[in-house]
Amino acid sequence: MKMSxxxxxxxxxxxxxxDKATAVVNAWETDVEKLASxxxxxxxxxxxxxxxxxLGTEVxxxxxxQGALxxxQGAELRxxxxxxxxxxxxxxxxxxxxxVCISVPAIKLVYDFxxxxxxx
Numbered sequence: 001m002k003m004s005x006x007x008x009x010x011x012x013x014x015x016x017x018x019d020k021a022t023a024v025v026n027a028w029e030t031d032v033e034k035l036a037s038x039x040x041x042x043x044x045x046x047x048x049x050x051x052x053x054x055l056g057t058e059v060x061x062x063x064x065x066q067g068a069l070x071x072x073q074g075a076e077l078r079x080x081x082x083x084x085x086x087x088x089x090x091x092x093x094x095x096x097x098x099x100v101c102i103s104v105p106a107i108k109l110v111y112d113f114x115x116x117x118x119x120x
Contacts, residue, residue, distance in 0.1 A: 004025045004028070004029055007024070007025050007028060008021050008022065008025045011024060011025075
């Protein structure tokens with residue numbers, strides 16, 4: 001209300017009616033109530049800085065946790081890959097033995113056929 005009275009007096013001195021001057025002063029007071037003071041802004045700034053700092057700490061902790069989980073999962077993945085490589089070697093040996101088991105009798109059959117056909 002400190003500033004309202006001089007504003008009202010200034011408006012009435014330039015021939016603004018009392019009702020209109022009162023309406024302007026009331027509207028001005030309503031707008032001024034919504035404005036933040038320097039101390040309000042400093043308090044908000046301090047609060048925001050503290051919140052940002054706290055969130056930064058939380059994010060760093062979460063990043064470290066995720067890094068540890070990724071390392072753990074990487075180790076598990078490497079172990080699984082090693083197991084698959086061992087199984088892959090076994091499958092290769094099985095195919096090799098199967099190839100030998102099929103090709104040796106087939107070669108013998110071809111040899112016997114050619115032996116009878118040309119020498120026979």
